[in-house]
Amino acid sequence: MKFQKYIPHCMGLLFLGALLFNNACRKIDGYNDIVSNDKTKPGPVTSVKVSNFNGGAYITYALPDSKNILYVEANYAISDKKTRQTKSSYYSDSITVSGFAKSQDYKVTLYVVSRANVKSDSVVVTVHPDTPPYQLVYASLAAQNAFGGVNIKAVNKTRNAVGIVSLLPNANTNSLDIEDQHYSTADSINYTLRGYDTLPKPFGFYVTDEWGNISDTLFSTIHPIYETLMDKQLFQPFVLPTDVPNYQNGYFNLSNLWNNNNGEPGYNTQQPILKSDSKPFIWPAWATFDMGQSARLSRYMFWFRTGGSNEFVWTSGSPQTWVIWGRNDTPVDEVMPADTTQLPAVGQATAGGWINMGKFNAPPRPPHNPLTNEDLATWAAGFNFDLSIDLPKVRYLRLECFHTMGGTDNYFGIMEMSVYGNPK
Incomplete structure (x- = not known):
């Protein structure tokens, strides 16, 4: 796959009009406007002193000996077209300047401002930021x-x-239109855009930041791989001796995982306090089923239990950490690894032939108490x-x-599962 780099022109403006970043001219809290008659x-x-970092610099200084100081102001250009102003309270001996487009010399003009809004003489300092974060991200973009x-x-x-911006040519004008905007502060960015047919797509991608700086554009012709929802009518349990029993057999059955119903009843494993046979309860617990056809799987979706008053949301027996095992040949029973440190690598198999399809974690509970309507809608x-x-x-699958x-x-439950892939 060949990649080319181009510099975008108007696309950055389109992105900035749509993406909700912070205001470019951020002010530092810690001072209040106080009226003074002292015009000194x-x-x-x-x-x-200057300490540079990626995309910015910390500037430390000594303040003049005066009780009439309100703040220190820094004025600077971050690119050929944009300037910023940053303020720092008189309680501080430093100011941060950021948002620079390149790693090069920039002039920063510092003023001490009094409570009567009188400025001192300027002090000009040179900063040389390290490579800005958006450029570092672009260098790793794939x-x-x-x-x-x-x-x-x-x-x-x-x-x-x-922000990573995805572009596609407009079918009518042949101009590049924004297809997607992905905002992130994660250290590892990994996401997929879906919903395309299998015809080649000439995508373009660039990276921007909260100050409107824009990287070059990476172009690549993408060939989407065929994907479809696996036919749930073909699914059926494939119970093996070490599989965990259902809870209240006949109600929370494994087959509820694919009945196209996200509500009650779902699938729930036996709880040890309600165990009705003499078999020892095993944890971790697993269950096995047959999709009825072979496929290269791409992804799956889980719907977890909610309850009538949301009492099961981000709690109870909904899985937090789990593994999906898979195989194409007729399954043999096997006691699966007891913890995640014993897993074979993804794509590798256990001694009994179960392939590790991946270890997964559910999204953590949002920090709201109570949960918001948006949190509940996400769930x-x-x-x-x-x-x-x-x-x-x-x-x-297991x-x-x-x-x-x-x-x-000691037990787990899932309301519905949808599996996607290519059975061809």
């Missing part, structure tokens, strides 16, 4: 074919706010989990749960 001109900062679309990956070591919509594109075809959201770690 304050002295300038002295003993100025796109590859994915099921139903394109997978985009990048490294964001500084964890600064960046109700279900969660998507991507599988590695390099996995072989499988027909049989779900093994290691930890639950409620921390009980």
Whole structure:
């Protein structure tokens, strides 16, 4: 796959009009406007020192000896077209300047401002920021074919706010239109755009930041891989001796996982306090089923239990950490690894032939108490989990749960599961 780099022109403006980043001219809290009649001109900062970082610099200084100082102001250009102003309270001996477009020399003009809004003489200092975060992210940007679309990956070591913008030619004008905008502060960026047919797509990608700086554009022709929802009518349990029994057999059955109903009843494993046979309860617990056809799987979705008053949301027996096992040949029973440190690598098999399709974690509970309507809507919509594109075809799946959201770690439940892939 060949990549070319171009500099975008008007696309950055389109992106900035749509993406909700912070205001470019951020002010530092810590001072209040206080009226003063003292019009004495304050002295300038002295003993100025600079410590550069990616995209910015810390400037330390000594303030003049005066009780009439309100703040220190820094004025500077971050690019050929944009300037910023940053203020720092008189309680501080430093100021941060950031948002620079390149790693090069920039002039920063410092003023001491009094409570009567009188400025000192200027002090000009030179900063030389290290490579800005958006450029670091762009240097690692990669796109590859994915099921139903394109997978985009990048490294964001500084964890600064960046946006990755995806472009596609407009069929009528042949101009590049924004297809998607992905905002992230994660150190590892990995996401997939889906919903495309299998015809070649000439995508373009660039990186921007909260100050409107824009990288070059990376172009790549993507060939989406065929993906479809696996036919749930073909699914059926494939019970093996070490599989965990259902809870209240006949109600919370495994087959509820694919009955196209996200509500009650779902699938729930036996709880040890209600165990009705003499078999010892096994944890972690697993269950096995047959999809009825072989396929290269791309992803799956889980819907977890909600309850009538949301009492099961991000708690109870909903899985928090689990593994999906798969195989194409007729399954043999096997006691699965007891913890996640014993797993074979993704794509590799256990001694009994079960292929590790991936270890997964549910999204953590949002920090709101109580949960917001948006949190509840996210829960109700279900969660998507991507599988590695390099996995072989499988027909049989085994779900093994290691930890639950409620921390009980002795039973688990899932309301519905949808599996996607290419059975061709």
